[in-house]
Amino acid sequence: METLKRVLIALFLWPAALLAQDGSTSFTLNEAIEYAKINSYALRDSEFEIQKAKRLVKEALAIGLPQISGSASYNNYLEVPIQQIPGDFIPGGQPGDLIEVQFQPEQNMGFDVTANQLIFDGSYIVATKSVKVFLELSEKLKTKTEYEITNAIIQLYAQVLVSEENYNVLEESAENLRTTLDETKALNTEGFVSEQDVDQLELLVLSTENRVRQADRQKSISQNILLYTMGLPLETDLALTTPLEDIVDIAGEETLVGDFDFTEHIDYQLAENQLRTDELKMKNEQAAYMPSLSAFYSYQQNSQANEFNFFNDGVWFPTQLLGVRLNVPIFTSFGIKNAVAQAQINVEQSSMNVERVGRDIQVQVQQARDVYYQALDNYQTTEQNLELSRRINDKELIKYREGVSTSLDLAQAQRQFLDSQSNFIMSTYNLIDAKSNLLKALNRY
Incomplete structure (x- = not known):
């Protein structure tokens, strides 16, 4: 006023x-x-400081409110990793031999949404x-x-x-x-x-x-x-x-x-x-x-394929996770x-x-x-x-x-x-x- x-x-x-x-x-x-x-410059500067302090109050209060973040990823293996396994693990394989196999599809995509809530x-x-x-x-x-x-x-x-x-x-x-x-x-x-x-x-x-x-x-x-x-x-x-x-x-x-x-x-x-x-x-x-106590929830969707067809014929696998975290010094x-x-x-x-x-x-x-x-x-x-x-x-x-x-x-x-x-x-x-x-x-x- x-x-x-x-x-x-x-x-x-x-x-x-x-x-x-x-x-x-x-x-x-x-x-x-x-x-x-x-x-005056001095008073205008003081008013800026008050405005910053008000924003700082809101910033501090926001720490105790739900924090939601999301991410998405896409990976394309130009060279798929090769692993060696014993031959007797595969039907028809010879014991003592090492067979080279590729378990990882060439491409994968995923996204997740994570929510964190500070409890105490x-x-x-x-x-x-x-x-x-x-x-x-x-x-x-x-x-x-x-x-x-x-x-x-x-x-x-x-x-x-x-x-x-x-x-x-x-x-x-x-x-x-x-x-x-x-x-x-x-x-x-x-x-x-x-x-x-x-x-x-x-x-x-x-x-x-x-x-x-x-x-x-x-x-x-x-x-x-x-x-x-x-x-x-x-x-x-x-x-x-x-x-x-x-x-x-x-x-x-x-x-x-x-x-x-x-x-x-x-x-x-x-x-x-x-x-x-x-x-x-x-x-x-x-x-x-x-101690500090917080709760978290995570929802993920992941898909793997050898071709970029995630949004056509791709199969997506969901994952959900709910938990609490307690840190005790x-x-x-x-x-x-x-x-x-x-x-x-x-x-x-x-x-x-x-x-x-x-x-x-x-x-x-x-x-x-x-x-x-x-x-x-x-x-x-x-x-x-x-x-x-x-x-x-x-x-x-x-x-x-x-x-x-x-x-x-x-x-x-x-x-x-x-x-x-x-x-x-x-x-x-x-x-x-x-x-x-x-x-x-x-x-x-």
Whole structure:
């Protein structure tokens, strides 16, 4: 039902609802996540694994069902085997002589149908349980992949927005600086400012334009990674419609600090699944001590002739056979015993791993919470710093244009503002990244 829901969402989203007025493909964050869950290579591969696991279940069950096979054969003796018998075996023969005879007709044909039915085999019982556990493992691995894809899309979506915001801020700053440079050159021509002021501003413009080019390249790289992760062609003109501030509020505080049960975490469940798998493997080794019982039935038709006339004048002789087969292991030179002992060790290792994974999850959650709160503090601090540096820069620009400030003071204020802007944008991304990682650690996507 969940898969059908996602397919329907993808059908509605692509291409009609995703085509913006300008021809670009637009996605909200949730739309990008849902689209990736349908089209990402990792999720599609997980779905293939589930399909294979389902087939494996059916294959294992089929072993306990009737197995019917048939065969047909035709033999033509180009040279019929010759046998020698004592002469006194044949009337008129002389004792001591060897007479050559041919008992085998030149040609023979036959066919048979055989049916086998497994009645009891301990390994079969274990196998049917094991494949179901394997199917459950495949489904849980897909769930884990969905969590990882969701986490990746949130981070990449935010990274693209951060790259675009950084580019826009730098481009706007570069444009403002170019305007200020033109004004300064005019003032220099009139003799109101020195050549050094012009050089200082030109240096600042060149530096900012270089940062603009770097930001543009970073924006392209981030978008390509997002497109690839979503399963979209790299030439897609992508438009992201969820603003950064909305992504910052992707989950409420109550979601991040609420009670947490590590036994519900997907990694813990995978560890438990591995433990059940190893327990079944041990039972399978133990089943080797048990006998196996099967029944069989065979029906044959055979005909022999010196000419190929089986379907005309040939005489066919039927044979039917019904029986049971019991296999009982008696002595294996302790091979089974050692196999069971190895399987027992694997069970103990997996049991220890379940405990370790539980503790690891608790540690990861605590670390993710600490990183989140640190990122939140840094976000709030850089937000305040940005507002202060903006006011300082605006005042310094006014003072410069009024002739009461130098180009060095303006350049310093401009660099301080750009650094504050970059720090704030990066802290915004770090907060989103930390919150997304915390949600992943909490298993709450």
